[in-house]
Amino acid sequence: MKARVEGFIVTEFKDRSPEAQKQIFQWVRQGKIRPLKTVWVAKFEELPQGMVKLLKGGNVGKLVTEVITE
């Protein structure tokens, strides 16, 4: 067998991001792509726990933190 392993960082594609974003939004409007997210509600002092949660996994889609302000 012969295979290719290639790493990348998304910022390498900065120049093409607007075009990609346009395409992704079109797919979302057409119902072909559904962005998923998990909302975690936390107090400001609990925020470091969010990083622990992210590394542990268990979230569905993007992990979004909603900060409670009193």
Added chain:
Amino acid sequence: MGDTALAAYFGLLSVGAATSADKTMVVFAAAAATGSIVTQIARNILGVKRAIGVTGSEEQCNIVKEKCGADIALNYKSPNFSRELEEATPEYIDIYSDNTGDEALELSLRRIARNGRVVACGAIFWYGSGGEKMMISSKAWMNIVGFPTFFLRFWTGDF
């Protein structure tokens, strides 16, 4: 939607050069931000024959099947994961979207198809282990390098 969706888009289509001709695609961390989009592009846009999503819980496996359209969802915490991955990839793996590294990467490299592509998008196991835990066996590595058929036949005695 931001960098994670863009990482899915460029990783799969530019770096992985995935097309509808690819038969089997495996996405690790398929329920997470990048993986869930990779799975949906593979299934709903490219229409690859076999989109396999791997996650860490039964609940996430259900979401990957129901919401992302994966044909097969596997739980990497299953004691039989290695065998399940093998059974799910009878035609080996054309594209492997790696977001975790470590053992998942190792197992997938062993199942990589000829001219297969591994898109190294992240290494969450590595981030969580302080950089200690990362290992690829020589067996998996030789699948990347490739051997002339002659040697393979010589070694397996298949003349």
